[in-house]
Amino acid sequence: MNRHPSGQxxxxxxxxxxxxxxxxxxxxHIEAFSGIVLLAAAAMALVLANSPxxxxxxxxxxxxxxxxxxxxxxxxxxxxxxxxxxxTIFFLVVGMEIRxxxxxxxxxxxxLATLPLVAAIGGVAVPALTYIVLNLGGTQLQGWAVPTATxxxxxxxxxxxxxxxxxxxxxxxxLALAIIDDIVAILIIAVFYSGGLExxxxxxxxxxxxxxxxxxxxxxxxxxxxxxxxxxxxxxxxQTGAHPTLAxxxxxxxxxxxxxxxxxxxxxxxxxxxQALGAHTTTDAHHLRQPLKQLRLAHRxxxxxxxxxxxxxxxxxxxxxxxxxxxxxxxxxxNQINMSLDGAQTVMLGVTFALVLxxxxxxxxxxxxxxxxxxxxxxxxxxxxxxxxxxxxxxxxFTMSIFIATLAFDHAVLLDAAKLGVLLASLLAxxxxxxxxxxxxxxxxxxxx
Numbered sequence: 001m002n003r004h005p006s007g008q009x010x011x012x013x014x015x016x017x018x019x020x021x022x023x024x025x026x027x028x029h030i031e032a033f034s035g036i037v038l039l040a041a042a043a044m045a046l047v048l049a050n051s052p053x054x055x056x057x058x059x060x061x062x063x064x065x066x067x068x069x070x071x072x073x074x075x076x077x078x079x080x081x082x083x084x085x086x087x088t089i090f091f092l093v094v095g096m097e098i099r100x101x102x103x104x105x106x107x108x109x110x111x112l113a114t115l116p117l118v119a120a121i122g123g124v125a126v127p128a129l130t131y132i133v134l135n136l137g138g139t140q141l142q143g144w145a146v147p148t149a150t151x152x153x154x155x156x157x158x159x160x161x162x163x164x165x166x167x168x169x170x171x172x173x174x175l176a177l178a179i180i181d182d183i184v185a186i187l188i189i190a191v192f193y194s195g196g197l198e199x200x201x202x203x204x205x206x207x208x209x210x211x212x213x214x215x216x217x218x219x220x221x222x223x224x225x226x227x228x229x230x231x232x233x234x235x236x237x238x239q240t241g242a243h244p245t246l247a248x249x250x251x252x253x254x255x256x257x258x259x260x261x262x263x264x265x266x267x268x269x270x271x272x273x274x275q276a277l278g279a280h281t282t283t284d285a286h287h288l289r290q291p292l293k294q295l296r297l298a299h300r301x302x303x304x305x306x307x308x309x310x311x312x313x314x315x316x317x318x319x320x321x322x323x324x325x326x327x328x329x330x331x332x333x334x335n336q337i338n339m340s341l342d343g344a345q346t347v348m349l350g351v352t353f354a355l356v357l358x359x360x361x362x363x364x365x366x367x368x369x370x371x372x373x374x375x376x377x378x379x380x381x382x383x384x385x386x387x388x389x390x391x392x393x394x395x396x397x398f399t400m401s402i403f404i405a406t407l408a409f410d411h412a413v414l415l416d417a418a419k420l421g422v423l424l425a426s427l428l429a430x431x432x433x434x435x436x437x438x439x440x441x442x443x444x445x446x447x448x449x
Contacts, residue, residue, distance in 0.1 A: 082325055085234075088245045147359070202236065
């Protein structure tokens with residue numbers, strides 16, 4: 001089974017290529033590495049926006065891009081296709097993560113979900129109130145929701161930099177909290193940052209949902225088959241005036257969490273296919289087609305659709321869509337921000353203080369109240385130092401916070417001020433969280449000696 005198809009051992013070049021691709025695949029699944037790529041994209045955007053090529057950098061995102069079939073043409077800027085199109089896939093992965101955690105993860109029972117739910121409420125309410133206090137009155141108040149979100153990938157990536165010294169339950173707590181944060185952020189986008197609703201679009205969205213339900217009922221398991229109804233759902237929500245990226249959330253929440261219906265169990269089907277392949281003495285593709293097809297189907301059915309699709313999309317989202325979003329949205333021209341104009345200074349300070357101070361205060365404070373009142377208890381191996389670490393890292397808003405800022409502000413000065421606040425706060429939260437995590441890990445090691 002390990003021999004080259006020609007009967008010879010693989011060459012040195014082939015062995016090196018195999019090892020190289022294995023290493024790349026390993027890196028694509030390291031959360032800390034995806035966080036580094038995201039940070040590099042944001043840094044590149046900042047450099048380009050403040051360089052001699054700033055004009056070209058901003059112009060490229062406003063370049064028109066047209067999709068069309070025959071007489072039907074739909075033209076929008078490249079910025080629109082990134083923020084409203086590609087980010088739908090990001091929200092699809094978020095929706096599937098929520099679906100999976102509700103089914104069998106950190107949100108599957110009331111006992112497991114109570115503490116992260118209470119902590120998330122504090123992590124949303126206190127930052128919002130902090131921002132509102134600093135921005136009472138005026139159009140800058142529209143950004144109250146910018147500091148309410150947590151960037152899952154970035155926060156978990158920073159936590160991964162601390163290594164195994166941090167208990168695994170701390171990571172689970174951070175994941176659960178960030179997922180609930182995302183749910184709240186999605187609801188905020190749907191309720192507060194969608195335009196006046198055109199109810200005719202709901203008919204199109206409803207037809208798409210019925211198509212998806214019908215395809216699932218008859219057992220269509222191929223993810224590619226759902227691209228067309230997913231696109232129709234996106235168009236329907238765009239027609240309603242709701243933000244079209246919510247189509248990704250809806251589709252993610254509808255993704256099955258159980259194995260697709262099959263006539264045989266995946267393991268049995270795979271064993272039968274392997275036996276059939278072993279029985280063939282020919283390499284004729286016609287004779288091998290059926291057992292190979294059976295083996296591919298068995299391989300696909302080993303994982304439920306929600307896990308299989310999420311794993312397939314993760315590298316594209318983590319190393320393609322999110323860095324591209326950061327490159328298109330994190331470019332703030334520092335020399336063009338007038339902090340004395342239109343409340344820009346209070347917007348920046350409001351976002352920064354809300355994420356760096358409001359987030360940890362809300363999370364730690366409400367968690368302490370919930371535990372002290374007997375409503376819930378700390379998870380095993382999670383100390384108050386671990387809760388503090390989670391609170392600090394939750395201040396990394398980044399992707400979702402910048403996304404909400406683009407919806408909240410039409411005024412370029414306020415939008416740039418909000419983005420700058422998000423970038424500063426995320427950097428500060430990451431640095432403070434890393435420092436606290438290293439101190440906590442060292443203290444834990446010294447206590448165990």
